Amino acid sequence: MNNSATFIRDLAGDPLNADLHLSYATELLNNGRPYLAFAEMKTAESLGEGRYAKLIANKFIRALPQQELLSHNQYFRLHSLASEIISRGGPELSVLDVGGGQGELASLIPEYGYCLAEPTANGISGADLPFDDGSFDFSLSCHVLEHIPPEKRDLFLDQ
Secondary structure, X not given: OOHHHHHHHHHHHOOOOHHHHHHHHHHHHHOOOHHHHHHHHHHHHXXXXXXXXXXXXXXXXXXXXXXXXXXXXXXXXXXXXHHHHHHOOXXXXXXXXXXXXXXXXXXXXXXXXXXXXXXXHHOOOOOOOXXXXXXXXXXXXXXXXXXXXXXXXXXXXXX
């Protein structure tokens, strides 16, 4: 099993472990996966690893590719989401991105609190979120419902 698969398995078993998310972020950054690395660093920050994550944030930000290099569709969709979040308040707001893929949205709102819930990327399932109600100011899910089996959609939406 490779390191990423091991991290994903471990995170699925302990999804609120900020130190584990931060270690995974460093592993991802060292392996050329800058978007997910940044999203995982922001997830660690939102779970309580804020002080250390802020100290190393610039390293992760510098590694991000130019946002305009995303596909046109992805850039437009994520830019629209980011603009809506920004229009609703300042960086004191927090966002839970359910089914957010590699966490590219985090790169468009770097000063906001951000947490990624993506089972294939960090083991956190949108059908079984480990967070208390009201933990985030915004919860969003974009282009995800079509990937949820019809019989599980109500559960997913309830989460």
